[in-house]
Amino acid sequence: MRTIGVIGLGYVGLPLAVSFAREGCRVIGVEVDARKVQAIGEGRSYIEDVPDEELAAAGELLQASTRYAPLAEADAVLICVPTPLTRNREPDLGPLVEAGRELGRVLVAGQLVVLESTTYPGTTRERLLPLLEESGLSAGRDFHLAFSPERVDPGRTDFTMRNTPKVVGGLTEACAERARGLYEIVCDEVVPVSSPEAAELTKLLENVFRSVNIALVNELAMLTDRMGIDVWEVVEAAATKPYGFMRFEPGPGMGGHCLPVDPFYLAWRAREFDMPTEFVELAGKINQQMPYHCVAKAQRALNDRGLAVKGARIAVIGVSYKPGVGDTRESPALRIIELLSELGGEISYHDPHVAELADLGLSSRPLQDVLDDADLVLIVTAHPQVDHDAIARRARLVVDLRGITSRAHDTNVVRL
Ligand SMILES: NC(=O)c1ccc[n+]([C@@H]2O[C@H](COP(=O)([O-])OP(=O)(O)OC[C@H]3O[C@@H](n4cnc5c(N)ncnc54)[C@H](O)[C@@H]3O)[C@@H](O)[C@H]2O)c1
Numbered sequence: 498m499r500t501i502g503v504i505g506l507g508y509v510g511l512p513l514a515v516s517f518a519r520e521g522c523r524v525i526g527v528e529v530d531a532r533k534v535q536a537i538g539e540g541r542s543y544i545e546d547v548p549d550e551e552l553a554a555a556g557e558l559l560q561a562s563t564r565y566a567p568l569a570e571a572d573a574v575l576i577c578v579p580t581p582l583t584r585n586r587e588p589d590l591g592p593l594v595e596a597g598r599e600l601g602r603v604l605v606a607g608q609l610v611v612l613e614s615t616t617y618p619g620t621t622r623e624r625l626l627p628l629l630e631e632s633g634l635s636a637g638r639d640f641h642l643a644f645s646p647e648r649v650d651p652g653r654t655d656f657t658m659r660n661t662p663k664v665v666g667g668l669t670e671a672c673a674e675r676a677r678g679l680y681e682i683v684c685d686e687v688v689p690v691s692s693p694e695a696a697e698l699t700k701l702l703e704n705v706f707r708s709v710n711i712a713l714v715n716e717l718a719m720l721t722d723r724m725g726i727d728v729w730e731v732v733e734a735a736a737t738k739p740y741g742f743m744r745f746e747p748g749p750g751m752g753g754h755c756l757p758v759d760p761f762y763l764a765w766r767a768r769e770f771d772m773p774t775e776f777v778e779l780a781g782k783i784n785q786q787m788p789y790h791c792v793a794k795a796q797r798a799l800n801d802r803g804l805a806v807k808g809a810r811i812a813v814i815g816v817s818y819k820p821g822v823g824d825t826r827e828s829p830a831l832r833i834i835e836l837l838s839e840l841g842g843e844i845s846y847h848d849p850h851v852a853e854l855a856d857l858g859l860s861s862r863p864l865q866d867v868l869d870d871a872d873l874v875l876i877v878t879a880h881p882q883v884d885h886d887a888i889a890r891r892a893r894l895v896v897d898l899r900g901i902t903s904r905a906h907d908t909n910v911v912r913l
Contacts, residue, residue, distance in 0.1 A: 498523055499682070502571035504596050506533055506561060508754070508824070509613060509647045510577035511544045516658045516683040518555035525571055526561035537561040545822055545850070546651055565599040573609040573679050574600060576625075577647065580614045581758065588617060588762050590624060597628030604632040609641040609675045611665075612693075615700050615759050617766035620644075621693035622668065636668055643667040643676035644693035646700030651753075652821035662686040666696030704759040705777050710745040711756075712780035715787050718747035718913055722794070729900035729912060747913055749877055749898045750787035750829030752818025757781070757827045788832040791913065795837065795875055795896045798911045802894060804872055807841030812867035814888065815878025816848045823850035830877040831857065837875075845870065849880055868892055876901060 499522045503514040506528040514524045528534050536543050537559065542552045552559070560567070568574055578592040593614060600610065610629060612621050621644040626636050636642045645665045650656065663684045667673025677687045690696050714732060721728040728747055736744040751757050760777045767774045796806050818828035825831065834844050834857055845867045846859055853860040864883070868874065874892040879885060879901040889895050889902040895910045902910050 499573075500525065500571045501679075502527065502568040502574035504528075504565075504568075504574065504576045504600065505578035505592070505614075506537065507577065507579065508544055508546075508651055509649055510575070511537075511542070511547050512649060512658065513575060513577060513613070513647070513683075514559055514561075515547050515551050515555050518558040519551075520682050522558065522682065524555070524559045525567045526559060527563070527565055527568060528561055529563060531563055534561045534563055546649070565603050568600065569603045569605050571608065573611065573675075575611050575613055576600070577613045579754070580616050580762070581754075582761055586761050587765055590616070590620070593620070594624065594628065597625045598631070601629045601631045604629055604634055604640060606634055606639045609643070609672070609679060611643045611645050611676055611679070613645055613647045615646060615704070615755060615762070616697055617701070617762040618694040618697040619766065620697060621666075626668070637672060641667065641669075641672040641675045642693070643672050644696040645676060645680065646696060646703075648700075648703070651824060652819065658683050660685055662688050664688045664690055664696050664699050666690045666693040666699075668693060698763075701759055701763045704755050705763060705780070707745075708751065708756050708760055708784065709776055709780040710743070711748070711751060712783040714745045714747040715750075716783050719786075719790050722790075722913075727912065746900065748787070748829075749791045749833060749913075751784045752826065752828040752830075753824060754826050757784070788829045788836060791829075791833055791875075791877075791896075791898050792836045792840075794898075794911065794913065795873060796840070798894060798896050799873055805841075806837060809842050809872040810870045811837055811842045811844050812871035812874045812892075813844060813846040814848070814864075814867075814874060814876045814883060814885075815880055816846050816851050816854060816861075817878055817880075820878060820880050821850070823848075825851055825854065828878070833875070833877060834859070847883075848878070849882055864888075 501517045501522050502525045503510045504527045506526045514526050518524045540553045542549050576596050578596045581589045583589045634640050648661050663680045665676045673689045680687045718728040735742050764774045816830040817823050817825050845862050847864045847867045848861050868891050874895045876897045879899040885901045886903055889910050898913045
């Protein structure tokens with residue numbers, strides 16, 4: 498039986514651990530958060546994509562603890578720790594360095610180590626490798642080392658670990674071969690590239706591509722607002738072209754761990770090569786403006802009815818960063834709520850996935866309650882189980898930032 502170690506059991510690590518256990522591998526999980534370790538021990542999942550039943554099905558095959566020592570028994574160790582930004586918006590490799598150092602202390606000859614965390618090109622070779630070699634073992638000779646970006650899209654069911662191709666870049670050809678063999682257990686297609694750097698940059702390209710295209714339609718949404726053209730109608734019409742166009746939706750801005758963060762990893766690395774990544778940074782700038790544009794839109798909608806934001810009861814529908822999940826990291830809804838509160842709005846919210854926003858001192862209220870009170874309903878994130886047309890029928894005034902309500906409600910609905 499193969500034994501797989503997974504360091505960091507969050508949105509990426511836990512589904513990965515469960516995937517390997519499902520295929521009959523023994524999985525040793527290492528997680529610094531003792532509450533998560535306890536939850537796994539009790540069969541309680543804290544990740545929406547991993548139902549309790551799946552965790553229960555993994556049973557004894559998945560053992561989690563806060564200790565690195567058990568990893569010495571693993572054939573392969575996958576690192577899935579966070580790669581956030583510092584206060585100055587620079588790469589914060591703290592968790593990765595910590596994980597690499599701890600792993601270096603227990604590394605044994607013959608193991609394969611794969612980094613899955615999103616990061617700038619060069620991290621695996623320049624930062625992780627030296628920490629692992631503090632073990633006295635040599636990468637490529639005594640142990641194998643590779644980078645393989647995670648492509649999980651939380652909340653998505655049509656593309657899973659199994660049918661999403663996995664890119665792998667090894668330090669040597671043997672490293673890549675070994676990593677390919679590992680991922681073929683859980684994934685139908687593995688795509689080898691020539692180096693860890695190529696694999697690291699592949700992930701950044703994928704995310705920057707989304708960020709730039711979202712920024713493009715967002716800029717268009719700000720322009721169409723002034724021109725009096727419906728941006729959703731234009732996007733829908735353009736999407737009828739069978740080639741050469743890919744549909745991206747405008748919205749209140751970007752959220753989550755990836756899109757608002759990853760481009761900064763690339764921009765930071767690019768500066769070392771005297772190359773400003775202007776496209777990437779411009780996209781970030783435009784997307785960051787969107788919450789302000791959305792607040793101005795809400796302000797105008799109230800103004801048209803003779804109301805001010807100050808004292809208005811505003812119900813925000815959906816506060817997570819994307820539909821169907823409860824993740825609020827970098828969610829534009831948070832910025833929008835802050836801005837409206839600063840203007841004196843009285844904010845309540847409804848989100849079936851987010852029970853409370855502790856930092857803002859708010860808890861989710863039943864949909865009926867928030868609708869009854871509201872001078873303005875602001876649809877920020879369109880969760881699939883919420884009936885937005887029913888909201889548009891009941892509410893006095895709706896600002897729809899997702900183009901989710903039907904055009905039948907044009908008298909009381911203002912769209913982004
Ligand atoms: N969430 C996504 O949709 C997604 C998709 C693709 C790639 N990624 C990338 O994957 C990486 C992980 O992201 P995530 O969303 O799973 O983050 P996460 O915060 O949900 O999970 C990371 C886990 O690692 C743990 N951890 C931190 N330091 C540790 C250490 N030294 N040892 C052991 N455990 C440690 C944390 O407690 C946390 O539970 C990031 O680089 C992210 O950019 C995320």
